[in-house]
Amino acid sequence: MKPESVKKILVIRFSSLGDVILTTPLLKLIKKSFPNSKTDFLVKDVYADVLLNNPNIDNLISAADDLDFRALRELKKTLKLNSYDLILDAHNNLRSFYIRQFLAKQKFVFRKYSFRKFLLVKLKINKMSGLPSICERYCSMLNSIEGCSAGGGLIPELFESEEASKNVLKILQNRGINDTTKLVVVIPSANHFTKTYPPECYTEVINRLINEGYTTVLTGKGKDKANIDVILKGTNNNAIDLCNKLSLLELIELMKLSRLVIGGDTGPLHIAEAFNKPLIMLAGSSVSEFGFYPQNEKAVVLENNSLNCRPCSHIGRSECPLGHFKCMIDISPEEVFQRSISQLN
DSSP states (O other): OOGGGOOEEEEEOOOOHHHHHHTHHHHHHHHHHOTTOEEEEEEEGGGGGGGTTOTTOSEEEEEOTTOOHHHHHHHHHHHHTTOOSEEEESSOSHHHHHHHTTTOSEEEEOOOOHHHHHIIIIIOOOOOTTOOOHHHHHHGGGTTSTTOOOOSOOOOOOOOOHHHHHHHHHHHHTTTOOTTOOEEEEEOOOSSGGGSOOHHHHHHHHHHHHHTTOEEEEOOOTTHHHHHHHHHHHTTTOSEEOTTOOOHHHHHHHHHHOSEEEEESOHHHHHHHHTTOOEEEEESSOOGGGSOSOOSTTEEEEEOTTOSSOOSOSSOOSSOTTSOOHHHHTSOHHHHHHHHHHHHO
C-alpha cells in the first residue's frame, strides 16, 4: 500500500473514555503519514466530545450509546457511501468486525493479546512483559506501511474548548477558586470496585492536603456520588463537590487548571496525562502489562507488588475475589499524601 493512494480513512473506537483518548497519537501519525487523506472517526456519542477540536480528524461520526444490530446495520449503510480506502479498527470487537467487513480493501486491526491476558489473569503466567503501551499498540497497526512507524513514548493529546474554559472558570470562581488557588483534582471512583481506592482512605489524604493549604475538587458522575458523599462527610464538606456538574469538555478544562490529579485506573486520569500534569495513579487490580499506565514524565503509580493475586481481572471486578482487597488497602493514605506533596513540589 502506498500512502499517496489512500484518500479516505476510517478509525473505529467506540469506547471507553480512556481508550478513545489513547487513540489520539494514532490520529497524529495518520495525519503525518497520509497528509492528503481525510480521516473519519467512529465513536459512541457519550465519548465524542473528547475528540472535538482535534485537527487530525476531518469528520467525527457518533454512534448511539445503545448500539443494537438494527442501528449497526443502518450505520454501516451510511458508512458505505464514504468509499473508504483504509480502515483502522482500534476496538476489535464484534460490532467493529461487522462494520469493517467489505467496507474497504485495506484493514488493520488492533491486537488485544487476549490469550496472553487470560494466561496472566487466570494462571499468572506472564507472557505480556515488555509489550508496548496501548498508544503504541494502536499506532503499530500502521507498522507494515513504509514511513508509518511512530516510535515509543507516545502521549495522548486533547484540545481545548474556549466555551468550556469560560464555563469552568465561572464554576470555580463561584466557589472561591481563583488563579492563586492550589488546586488538586481527585477522581474518587472508577467503573469497577477493584480499581477504586476506598473513600475513607481518600478522606485521610484530602484532609492532610487541606491542612497544607490545598483546595481539593472531587469529580465524577452518577453512582460516583456515593463515594463522594462519604468523602464530603469525612472532610466536613471542605472538599468541593463537582460530581454531575461538569461536561466532558469542562472536565478537560478543569484538569488543565489543576496542580495535581489523583485517581485510580480510570479514563479521566488520561486527560491529565495528555496535559503532562503531575498525577498519581492508584493501581488496584490493574498491572502495567495491560498497557494503560500513564506514560507522561510527571506520573507516579502506587501499587502493591507483593501480591500474587494481581491481576484478578483485565478490566476490573465488582468485588475482591479473595475478600481482602489488599491491592488497594495496603496503599496507605500516608504514602499517597507524601507522594502527593512530592509531586506538588
